Amino acid sequence: MKDECGICGRVMRTTYMRQCQRCKKLFCRDCMTPDVATGDPNAMLCLHCASRIVSPRTVSKYAGLEGHLKFRSAFTDTVKLTFARIDGLIGSNLPMAAYRDPLWWSNASSSEHAKAWLNAGWEAQEVNLKEGYVVFKKVRVLPRKAKKKKLEITQPFTPVPVHRPRSKVPSKTKASKLYARIKNLERQRSMQQPIRGLKGRPPSRSRLTDNKPQ
Ligand SMILES: [Zn+2]
Ligand SMILES: [Zn+2]
Structure with missing residues (x-):
């Protein structure tokens, strides 16, 4: 005996399916969850019913x-x-x-x-x-809100701008600038070599902030 899961639509043997405690229909186990209120693993709820319990509907079910x-x-x-x-x-x-x-x-x-x-x-x-x-x-054609839609369509079609991926190879000037900067930093570092703790605040700076005129 086979049946269709009411949620995911898969067809399988009914022995693999369980009955929802609320709507009494058969679902696959993937589409079911234990009832949080009871915690009873045998009292399973289908996901539809479980979500209804958690958040009762405010609009029409249909x-x-x-x-x-x-x-x-x-x-x-x-x-x-x-x-x-x-x-x-x-x-x-x-x-x-x-x-x-x-x-x-x-x-x-x-x-x-x-x-x-x-x-x-x-x-x-x-x-x-x-x-x-x-x-x-x-049986009847509804007076659709077509006016709004038509207005939208009358606008001229503008294609989405295409972003060309930037070249991953940096330009030669950019590379040489970077190289020069690295050289500069290296030179500065070598000049500061005798001073320990490069990241420490130079004393002059802290004095400046301390003696700020109010
Ligand atoms: Zn299912
Ligand atoms: Zn159910």
Whole structure:
């Protein structure tokens, strides 16, 4: 018996999978974490549920689906989405009702999830619970915020300036300057040889700071 992990989508034997304590669906072990509240290693949570517990949502659970359909409406009239894909879009798991009850997919604006695709201008046209997918049909074109986008596009295209990598070989003048500087430093060092502790402050300097007039 094999099943698909609801998060990463890998298909594997169900014996390698665990059931999430919250949504009761099967996931691979990589996509699960022990429940922090209980610390019980047998009470595993899927990463979707774990993140929901840590940071409860403030926007609609299905905003990701709405956004996706709005985006697709620019290119197509029909979109087929697997339930696993929708899980990915909404960053959560569809409820069990979505897998069991075709009525869950009805285009009733009273339900939070249907509102998501209706707001985007789409309707659920066909649902296949056995194969786990739904087909959405675009029913209206939203008054898109195209004006803003058009303004952006009317600007002339300016290519990104290309930065040529600087030659790693220093120029001859630069090299000779550096060489001269090194020579200078060497000469200075050899002149200061008798003095110990080059880094120590010369006494005249400290006296100057001490006797600063106020
Ligand atoms: Zn997984
Ligand atoms: Zn879960």
